[in-house]
Amino acid sequence: MDTSQQENPHFPIDFVPAERRIATLAEDVRAGLLSAPRWLPPKYFYDERGAWLFEGICEQPEYYPTRAETALLAANADAILQTTRPAHMLELGSGSSRKTLYLLDAAVRQAKPLTYWPFDVTVEMVRHATSDLVQRYPELQFHALIGDYTGGLGGVILPDEGPRLVVLLGGTIGNFEPDMAVQMVADIRDRLDVGDSFLIGFDRIKDTARLEAAYDDAVGYTAAFNKNVLNVLNRELDADFDPDAFMHRALYNADLSRVEMHLVARRGMTVTVGALNQHIKLHEGESINTEISRKFSPEGIDDLLASGGFETEYRFEDAASDYALVLARAV
Ligand SMILES: C[S@@+](CC[C@H](N)C(=O)[O-])C[C@H]1O[C@@H](n2cnc3c(N)ncnc32)[C@H](O)[C@@H]1O
Numbered sequence: 001m002d003t004s005q006q007e008n009p010h011f012p013i014d015f016v017p018a019e020r021r022i023a024t025l026a027e028d029v030r031a032g033l034l035s036a037p038r039w040l041p042p043k044y045f046y047d048e049r050g051a052w053l054f055e056g057i058c059e060q061p062e063y064y065p066t067r068a069e070t071a072l073l074a075a076n077a078d079a080i081l082q083t084t085r086p087a088h089m090l091e092l093g094s095g096s097s098r099k100t101l102y103l104l105d106a107a108v109r110q111a112k113p114l115t116y117w118p119f120d121v122t123v124e125m126v127r128h129a130t131s132d133l134v135q136r137y138p139e140l141q142f143h144a145l146i147g148d149y150t151g152g153l154g155g156v157i158l159p160d161e162g163p164r165l166v167v168l169l170g171g172t173i174g175n176f177e178p179d180m181a182v183q184m185v186a187d188i189r190d191r192l193d194v195g196d197s198f199l200i201g202f203d204r205i206k207d208t209a210r211l212e213a214a215y216d217d218a219v220g221y222t223a224a225f226n227k228n229v230l231n232v233l234n235r236e237l238d239a240d241f242d243p244d245a246f247m248h249r250a251l252y253n254a255d256l257s258r259v260e261m262h263l264v265a266r267r268g269m270t271v272t273v274g275a276l277n278q279h280i281k282l283h284e285g286e287s288i289n290t291e292i293s294r295k296f297s298p299e300g301i302d303d304l305l306a307s308g309g310f311e312t313e314y315r316f317e318d319a320a321s322d323y324a325l326v327l328a329r330a331v
Helices: 025-033 048-058 064-084 101-109 123-136 178-190 208-214 221-237 298-307
Strands: 013-015 088-092 115-120 144-146 164-168 197-203 246-253 258-265 269-273 278-282 287-294 310-317 323-330
Touching: 013 123, 025 221, 025 278, 048 123, 048 221, 064 101, 064 197, 064 208, 064 310, 064 323, 101 123, 115 123, 123 144, 178 197, 178 298, 197 298, 208 246, 208 258, 221 246, 221 258, 221 287, 298 310, 298 323
Parallel strands: 013 144, 088 115, 088 164, 115 144, 164 197
Antiparallel strands: 197 323, 246 258, 258 287, 269 278, 310 323
C-alpha cells in the first residue's frame, strides 16, 4: 500500500495496488463493445453520480435486497460480532457503509477494539462515508482503502494481530461470472488465517416477476444508473453516446439463474469513441449487456464458499428466503 497518499487528517486513505494486471477502461470498452454480443463491465457504473444513483435504487420499494439484508444485519449483528470477535473488519465494495452501521454498533456494544477497513473503487463515496463514521464512532479505528478488487487483494495488508472479518454485502458476489466469483472468494481466503471469518450476502433464486421488478423500478433509478455508464464513456473516452437513444432492460435468465441488465438501442446509430478511434454501428434493438446479477440456491452458496476454502457456519435468512446472509469460517 502507498501510505504517501494519505489525504485526510482524521483517518488514513490508501490506494491499493493491484496484484494482477487490470484492463484499463479503454481496453475493457474495446473488448466489450466490439464483441458480439456487446457487453461492458459493471464497475464503470460507479462514478460519483452512479454511486449516489445506487443509493437511490436501494430506497425503491421494488429493490427488496437492501431491506432484507438490513433486517438480517439488524437482527444478527450482535451474534455475528460475538462469534467472530474481529480486531480488523475489511469490507469490499463498501459504498456508503450504511448497512455496516449495524456491525459497528455491535462492536461498540461489545467494547472490543476494532479497525474498520472500507474498500471501494469510488473515492468520493469512501471518503464521504468514512468521514461520517470517524465522527460517529470515536471508539473505533478507521483505515480507508481505494482500489479495484478484480485485481486481487494481495495489496491489502492487514495487521497481524487479532481475528479478521471480511464483509461483502449487497449480493455483489452475484455480479461475477462463476469462475470470477470463485477467484474472488479465493482471493478473500488468501487474506485470512484459518478460523477467520467471511460475512457475505447472497440474493436467492425467486420468481421472475419480482426479480425483474427489482432491477426496473417504477421511478427509474435503475434505468438512470444503467445509462450512467454511457456518460462515463462519453467523459472518459471522448465518446458521443446519446443515453436517451437507449432503453433500460432487465431480464431474468432462468437457465443461468441471473438477472441481466441491458441497454437496448432505440434506433440504428453510429457512435464514435474518440479515444479508441472507433465508430461503432448499432442497429435498432441491439443490446449491450451491462451487468449480471446471479441468484443462488443454498447448495450454490455452500459450493462457492467451499471452492474458495470456507465452511458455512450460519445462514441467516428472512422468512420468505428472499435473501441470505452467510457467515463462513476460513478452513
Ligand atoms: C452493489 S454495490 C453494494 C454497495 C454496498 N456494499 C451495499 O451493500 O449497499 C457495489 C459496490 O462495490 C463497488 N465496486 C464495484 N466494482 C468494484 C471493484 N471492481 N472494486 C472495488 N469496488 C467496486 C461499488 O462502487 C459499490 O459501492
